[in-house]
Amino acid sequence: VAAGSVRRVGRAYNTISLLTDLGHGDESVGVLHAIARDLVPDVAVIDLAHDTPVGDVRTASMMLARAIGYLPEGIVVASVGVGLGEHRRHIAIQIADGAGILIGPDNGLLAPAVAMVGGADRSVVLDNDELWLPSPGAVWPVRDLLMPVAARLCEGADLGEVGSDLDPYTVQPGVVPLSRADDDGIVAEVIGVSRSGACQTNLDPDEIADWGNEMSVTVLNDDADERVAHRITNAPGAPGLPIERLGPGSIGLILDPHGLVTLVAGHRPATDELRVTTGSALRFCRLDEASAARGVTTKVQLRSPKP
Amino acid sequence: VAAGSVRRVGRAYNTISLLTDLGHGDESVGVLHAIARDLVPDVAVIDLAHDTPVGDVRTASMMLARAIGYLPEGIVVASVGVGLGEHRRHIAIQIADGAGILIGPDNGLLAPAVAMVGGADRSVVLDNDELWLPSPGAVWPVRDLLMPVAARLCEGADLGEVGSDLDPYTVQPGVVPLSRADDDGIVAEVIGVSRSGACQTNLDPDEIADWGNEMSVTVLNDDADERVAHRITNAPGAPGLPIERLGPGSIGLILDPHGLVTLVAGHRPATDELRVTTGSALRFCRLDEASAARGVTTKVQLRSPKP
Amino acid sequence: VAAGSVRRVGRAYNTISLLTDLGHGDESVGVLHAIARDLVPDVAVIDLAHDTPVGDVRTASMMLARAIGYLPEGIVVASVGVGLGEHRRHIAIQIADGAGILIGPDNGLLAPAVAMVGGADRSVVLDNDELWLPSPGAVWPVRDLLMPVAARLCEGADLGEVGSDLDPYTVQPGVVPLSRADDDGIVAEVIGVSRSGACQTNLDPDEIADWGNEMSVTVLNDDADERVAHRITNAPGAPGLPIERLGPGSIGLILDPHGLVTLVAGHRPATDELRVTTGSALRFCRLDEASAARGVTTKVQLRSPKP
Numbered sequence: 076v077a078a079g080s081v082r083r084v085g086r087a088y089n090t091i092s093l094l095t096d097l098g099h100g101d102e103s104v105g106v107l108h109a110i111a112r113d114l115v116p117d118v119a120v121i122d123l124a125h126d127t128p129v130g131d132v133r134t135a136s137m138m139l140a141r142a143i144g145y146l147p148e149g150i151v152v153a154s155v156g157v158g159l160g161e162h163r164r165h166i167a168i169q170i171a172d173g174a175g176i177l178i179g180p181d182n183g184l185l186a187p188a189v190a191m192v193g194g195a196d197r198s199v200v201l202d203n204d205e206l207w208l209p210s211p212g213a214v215w216p217v218r219d220l221l222m223p224v225a226a227r228l229c230e231g232a233d234l235g236e237v238g239s240d241l242d243p244y245t246v247q248p249g250v251v252p253l254s255r256a257d258d259d260g261i262v263a264e265v266i267g268v269s270r271s272g273a274c275q276t277n278l279d280p281d282e283i284a285d286w287g288n289e290m291s292v293t294v295l296n297d298d299a300d301e302r303v304a305h306r307i308t309n310a311p312g313a314p315g316l317p318i319e320r321l322g323p324g325s326i327g328l329i330l331d332p333h334g335l336v337t338l339v340a341g342h343r344p345a346t347d348e349l350r351v352t353t354g355s356a357l358r359f360c361r362l363d364e365a366s367a368a369r370g371v372t373t374k375v376q377l378r379s380p381k382p
Numbered sequence: 383v384a385a386g387s388v389r390r391v392g393r394a395y396n397t398i399s400l401l402t403d404l405g406h407g408d409e410s411v412g413v414l415h416a417i418a419r420d421l422v423p424d425v426a427v428i429d430l431a432h433d434t435p436v437g438d439v440r441t442a443s444m445m446l447a448r449a450i451g452y453l454p455e456g457i458v459v460a461s462v463g464v465g466l467g468e469h470r471r472h473i474a475i476q477i478a479d480g481a482g483i484l485i486g487p488d489n490g491l492l493a494p495a496v497a498m499v500g501g502a503d504r505s506v507v508l509d510n511d512e513l514w515l516p517s518p519g520a521v522w523p524v525r526d527l528l529m530p531v532a533a534r535l536c537e538g539a540d541l542g543e544v545g546s547d548l549d550p551y552t553v554q555p556g557v558v559p560l561s562r563a564d565d566d567g568i569v570a571e572v573i574g575v576s577r578s579g580a581c582q583t584n585l586d587p588d589e590i591a592d593w594g595n596e597m598s599v600t601v602l603n604d605d606a607d608e609r610v611a612h613r614i615t616n617a618p619g620a621p622g623l624p625i626e627r628l629g630p631g632s633i634g635l636i637l638d639p640h641g642l643v644t645l646v647a648g649h650r651p652a653t654d655e656l657r658v659t660t661g662s663a664l665r666f667c668r669l670d671e672a673s674a675a676r677g678v679t680t681k682v683q684l685r686s687p688k689p
Numbered sequence: 690v691a692a693g694s695v696r697r698v699g700r701a702y703n704t705i706s707l708l709t710d711l712g713h714g715d716e717s718v719g720v721l722h723a724i725a726r727d728l729v730p731d732v733a734v735i736d737l738a739h740d741t742p743v744g745d746v747r748t749a750s751m752m753l754a755r756a757i758g759y760l761p762e763g764i765v766v767a768s769v770g771v772g773l774g775e776h777r778r779h780i781a782i783q784i785a786d787g788a789g790i791l792i793g794p795d796n797g798l799l800a801p802a803v804a805m806v807g808g809a810d811r812s813v814v815l816d817n818d819e820l821w822l823p824s825p826g827a828v829w830p831v832r833d834l835l836m837p838v839a840a841r842l843c844e845g846a847d848l849g850e851v852g853s854d855l856d857p858y859t860v861q862p863g864v865v866p867l868s869r870a871d872d873d874g875i876v877a878e879v880i881g882v883s884r885s886g887a888c889q890t891n892l893d894p895d896e897i898a899d900w901g902n903e904m905s906v907t908v909l910n911d912d913a914d915e916r917v918a919h920r921i922t923n924a925p926g927a928p929g930l931p932i933e934r935l936g937p938g939s940i941g942l943i944l945d946p947h948g949l950v951t952l953v954a955g956h957r958p959a960t961d962e963l964r965v966t967t968g969s970a971l972r973f974c975r976l977d978e979a980s981a982a983r984g985v986t987t988k989v990q991l992r993s994p995k996p
Contacts, residue, residue, distance in 0.1 A: 090726055092719070098577045099406065099713065102445040105399070105430035106452045112397055112426055113454040119726055123719035129578045138716040145720045145832075147727040159580055159646060160614055160625035160636050211641030213616045218452075218639065270712045271743045273773055307774055309827045318774035329774050332832065334825030339773060405884045406713065409752040412706070412737035413759045419704055419733060420761040436885045466887055466953060467921055467932035467943050518948030520923045525759075525946065 086173050087231040090149030094123040094139055095217060096130060096156070107152075107222055110208070114226035121146075132156040132184050133250045134353065137266060139177075140187035140251070141333045146175065150225045151188070153179035154217035165216055166241060167224070167234055169196040176228055178221050186249030198246060199238030206237060254278050260360035262295070265351050266335075272344020273329075274351055278336040278359060283328075286361045288315050292326060292338065294349055295356040302349070303362070304328045304338065324348070393480050394538040397456030401430040401446055402524060403437060403463070414459075414529055417515070421533035428453075439463040439491050440557045441660065444573060446484075447494035447558070448640045453482065457532045458495070460486035461524035472523055473548060474531070474541055476503040483535055485528050493556030505553060506545030513544060561585050567667035569602070572658050573642075579651020580636075581658055585643040585666060590635075593668045595622050599633060599645065601656055602663040609656070610669070611635045611645065631655070700787050701845040704763030708737040708753055709831060710744060710770070721766075721836055724822070728840035735760075746770040746798050747864045748967065751880060753791075754801035754865070755947045760789065764839045765802075767793035768831035779830055780855060781838070781848055783810040790842055792835050800863030812860060813852030820851060868892050874974035876909070879965050880949075886958020887943075888965055892950040892973060897942075900975045902929050906940060906952065908963055909970040916963070917976070918942045918952065938962070 091111055097103040104125050111120045123142055127135045135155040143151075157163055157180050164181040170192045177185045178201065189195050201220060206227055208219045224237045254263040254277050261282055267275040283290060288306045293299055307329035308315035321327045321341040326348065331337035338357075340348035351357070398418055404410040411432050418427045430449055434442045442462040450458075464470055464487050471488040477499045484492045485508065496502050508527060513534055515526045531544045561570040561584050568589055574582040590597060595613045600606055614636035615622035628634045628648040633655065638644040645664075647655035658664070705725055711717040718739050725734045737756055741749045749769040757765075771777055771794050778795040784806045791799045792815065803809050815834060820841055822833045838851045868877040868891050875896055881889040897904060902920045907913055921943035922929035935941045935955040940962065945951035952971075954962035965971070 089730075092723065094716070094719075096577070099431070099433045100577060101434075101574075102401070102431045102449040105401075105428055106449050108428045109399065109430075109449065109452045109454060112428060113452070116396075116426075116454070119730075121719055121722045121726060123723075124713070124716045126713045127715075142716040142720050142723065145723045145727070147723060147730070158625065159576070159578065159638065159644070160616060162624070162626075210639050212637035213639050215639030267715075269773070270710070270714060271773065309774060317776070318772065319776075330826035331773065332824050332827050332829030337773070403884070406738070406740045407884060408741075408881075409708070409738045409756040412708075412735055413756050415735045416706065416737075416756065416759045416761060419735060420759070423703070423733075423761070465932065466883070466885065466945065466951070467923060469931070469933075517946050519944035519946050522946030 085228070085231050085233040085236075088149040088176075088229045089117060090119050090121060090147045091225050091229065092121045092123050092142075092146050092149060092151045093125070094127075094135060094142075094151070094153040094155065095125050096127050096135065096154070097125050097217075098129075099125060103218075106218060110218065110222045111226060114223060115229045118226070118229045127155060130156045130158070132182055134267065136184050136187045136249055137251060139185070140191045143175075143188040143191050148174045150228050151175060151177040151179075151185075152217065152221045152225050153177065153184050154221060155184050156180065156182050157216055160213045163216070165201040165220060166198055166246060167201060167228075167238055168198045168243075168246075169234060170194075172196065176234070178224060178228075180216070181247050183247045183250045186247070187251050190249065195243050197234055198241040198243045199234045200241045201238040203237050252277055254282070256282075260291075260358050263336075263357050263359060265338075265353055265355045265357065268346055268353055269331075269337075272340075272346040273331065274338040274345045274349070274355075275331060275333070275335040276338065276357060280330055280334070280336050283336070283359065283361075289362050290328070291360040291362055292328075292349075293358045293360070294351055295358055299350075301360075302326050304359075307339065392535070392538050392540040392543075395456040395483075395536045396424060397426050397428060397454045398532050398536065399428045399430050399449075399453050399456060399458045400432070401434075401442060401449075401458070401460040401462065402432050403434045403442060403461070404432050404524075405436075406432060410525075413525060417525065417529045418533060421530060422536045425533070425536050434462060437463045437465070439489055441574065443491050443494045443556055444558060446492070447498045450482075450495040450498050455481045457535050458482060458484040458486075458492075459524065459528045459532050460484065460491050461528060462491055463487065463489050464523055467520045470523070472508040472527060473505055473553060474508055474535075474545055475505045475550075475553075476541060477501075479503065483541070485531060485535075487523070488554050490554045490557045493554070494558050497556065502550050504541055505548040505550045506541045507548045508545040510544050559584055561589070563589070567598075567665050570643075570664050570666060572645075572660055572662045572664065575653055575660055576638075576644075579647075579653040580638065581645040581652045581656070581662075582638060582640070582642045583645065583664060587637055587641070587643050590643070590666065590668075596669050597635070598667040598669055599635075599656075600665045600667070601658055602665055606657075608667075609633050611666075614646065699842070699845050699847040699850075702763040702790075702843045703731060704733050704735060704761045705839050705843065706735045706737050706756075706760050706763060706765045707739070708741075708749060708756075708765070708767040708769065709739050710741045710749065710768070711739050711831075712743075713739060717832075720832060724832065724836045725840060728837060729843045732840070732843045741769060744770045744772070746796055748881065750798050750801045750863055751865060753798070754805045757802040757805050762788045764842050765789060765791040765793075765799075766831065766835045766839050767791065767798050768835060769798050770794065770796050771830055774827045777830070779815040779834060780812055780860060781815055781842075781852060782812045782857075782860075783848060784808075786810065790848070792838060792842075794830070795861050797861045797864045800861070801865050804863065809857050811848055812855040812857045813848050814855045815852040817851050866891055868896070870896070874905075874972050877950075877971050877973060879952075879967055879969045879971065882960055882967055883945075883951075886954075886960040887945065888952040888959045888963070888969075889945060889947070889949040890952065890971060894944055894948070894950050897950070897973065897975075903976050904942070905974040905976055906942075906963075907972045907974070908965055909972055913964075915974075916940050918973075921953065 263278040306315040325341040570585040613622040632648040877892040920929040921941040939955040
């Protein structure tokens with residue numbers, strides 16, 4: 076499609092991983108596959124996710140950060156939160172000594188994944204519009220810009236061919252929230268919900284490593300009671316409760332397959348048991364050993380968890 | 383699966399693009415991929431769309447027409463609006479000097495895409511049932527007929543091997559609505575809604591090319607007011623409003639990435655702002671320059687837009 | 690990823706077919722594709738289905754049983770009904786003289802598909818954890834265990850390398866319900882609903898082969914009337930009603946493309962016409978020839994269909 080010979084000064088790749096908010100309701104994702112098949116027929120295209128809520132950059136950025144360690148060498152094309160007709164800077168970030176290049180909007184979408192693999196080797200702003208596909212109307216960046224740039228990078232083009240060098244400190248940072256300690260414990264957030272209603276949090280497992288097998292969790296809204304969360308063991312013989320023994324109405328705390336501290340409930344989705352969703356704030360508190368041993372659940376007021 | 387040697391009198395293809403209304407709720411689409419992998423393992427299968435409403439031939443035909451220009455050379459397998467147990471003629475249409483062959487039901491599904499690429503080179507009705515897969519029950523055309531025919535065409539079979547020549551004038555025409563001018567302006571229709579609520583219309587951009595940067599739009603139902611739509615610019619320096627400056631409650635008109643005149647709204651989905659959906663009728667009227675300059679919005683009755 | 694050389698004592702495969710309940714809401718399915726691309730880049734991965742209700746082993750097992758006859762030679766990776774943190778045995782079952790190997794949890798998911806192709810050649814429990822991927826948290830079997838095992842099997846590893854031999858009689862049987870005859874007819878169940886509302890049942894077509902072209906069907910709940918179901922013909926000239934002639938309010942019985950006896954309704958979804966869904970119980974009764982000839986519909990009470 077684009078004219079000109081390919082300068083093979085870079086490294087060639089044979090996989091493109093795609094993450095968008097285009098959904099599956101129309102032909103949009105299919106067209107991206109078609110373009111790749113047309114431009115670089117031997118490159119495989121992997122669909123990471125397309126059904127994230129429209130414009131939910133934060134959720135999509137966490138999906139990419141969770142996936143990045145499993146991706147094969149190659150190009151990541153990510154496009155979430157880019158509105159119709161909007162003029163937004165798009166960037167490419169090379170990571171892991173050239174094992175991968177992430178391309179997408181400069182809106183924080185790529186940042187958590189880049190951080191997860193140790194930071195950027197090199198960044199460019201995608202300003203070589205000679206590579207882009209012509210549009211019959213408004214420019215659609217993922218189709219007109221990111222896919223042909225990804226194809227060119229697969230063919231071995233150097234980053235300098237697709238854009239101009241960029242100061243990484245001008246790149247929009249990620250938007251993943253951090254937990255924070257206060258006098259009463261640690262305030263964390265539900266950062267994701269699984270299909271079965273488990274609630275991933277941003278609580279650092281190291282912060283609760285020596286808290287014992289029970290701790291308290293309170294949803295920070297008007298009428299939530301403090302609850303006791305039981306640490307769930309991940310391996311036979313490890314401290315904690317086997318998940319099969321978590322009874323109805325009980326709350327468990329498990330390190331999920333991504334290493335995130337995750338709330339589950341006995342016999343029903345944790346989202347239902349705790350009435351929480353992505354973005355809900357939670358306070359985790361250490362239980363004193365006596366009450367933990369008795370298994371007592373003390374009713375408390377908002378922002379006044381047990382003294 | 384099918385017996386017999388392949389007569390390589392035609393052109394060989396290595397991509398099949400799939401468009402169906404089978405959804406993702408069961409294994410149906412997976413089975414189509416499995417059949418292709420079994421019959422022609424080196425052929426790539428691209429999913430264009432499968433989640434169109436069941437039987438919505440019109441919407442699916444527009445998806446195919448929008449996508450066709452981006453598809454690599456190959457076979458398109460399309461199946462929408464074919465009921466269980468229904469006996470319907472299926473056809474193959476060769477396009478673009480043999481760059482592609484579209485196969486699907488003779489119900490108008492293929493027609494807009496064929497028109498988009500300059501019409502049919504040759505058409506056949508798929509009546510060579512020796513190529514079809516046996517069914518344990520009712521014939522399921524996309525599985526039993528279209529997939530093995532697509533595989534045979536990929537292998538280089540001539541159209542004459544899969545069916546009998548067909549008069550293209552007997553083929554069911556497409557069902558894409560046209561806009562029409564009347565004394566008060568142009569009556570158009572919402573022909574598609576994006577995931578973010580932008581409304582594609584069938585208004586020809588040439589018809590409003592000299593209407594200036596504001597025009598009126600009225601939804602043709604009982605209680606809709608006339609609204610002023612602001613032309614949105616697609617490129618820096620072009621006439622119109624940058625989309626970022628479209629305020630709350632304002633309506634914008636943008637040429638979308640497919641070249642379709644599309645309604646957007648400031649700070650919310652246009653579907654919500656205008657209370658419209660696919661199929662809603664709209665009237666567009668030229669504003670006189672004086673009122674346009676003042677930015678006046680005149681309230682009007684249904685079918686009596688500004689005189 | 691896993692160390693060690695591959696012992697090519699088995700058969701090599703180049704396709705992995707995937708069936709899970711992970712949905713499309715996040716990056717989970719994409720990560721499975723990424724792992725396959727990383728470990729065995731020349732292997733194709735086919736998505737059979739991922740949107741089955743979470744934990745619905747029975748529905749998923751029927752999807753796999755319907756698909757199995759269409760799958761190319763290769764590995765099937767199936768994971769439905771495996772809860773977070775749960776310790777469950779996973780197994781591999783070789784079928785069809787080594788044409789395929791199914792791997793998944795020992796919860797009945799694989800059993801109907803295995804039965805469909807004539808039973809197991811050999812079974813192992815997947816206990817060679819040297820092949821598994823390390824997890825940053827809880828083990829996620831489909832990612833950490835099934836995908837690397839599938840990759841190793843594609844490379845030609847023998848079943849004995851991935852696990853220990855297993856008595857097939859200790860494997861959890863399938864959970865597909867059977868119909869049963871009683872004095873009043875045959876009690877069957879809706880075992881699946883198509884996207885257009887057709888209701889697949891577990892009624893054996895042989896049981897009604899000589900019942901003529903009309904029979905009665907009653908939904909076994911409190912207020913359902915007996916209805917006459919018209920046998921729908923699948924081929925021109927066969928006995929029964931062409932589906933196009935099934936009028937509003939009428940019920941038809943058709944052998945669906947999988948060979949299942951399936952209820953359809955005239956001009957609307959059978960699910961709406963009969964107010965049924967997956968799991969609904971139905972009684973089918975033979976009509977006497979006189980009433981069938983008159984086309985009479987007799988109102989009856991629950992569990993007292995026509996004598």
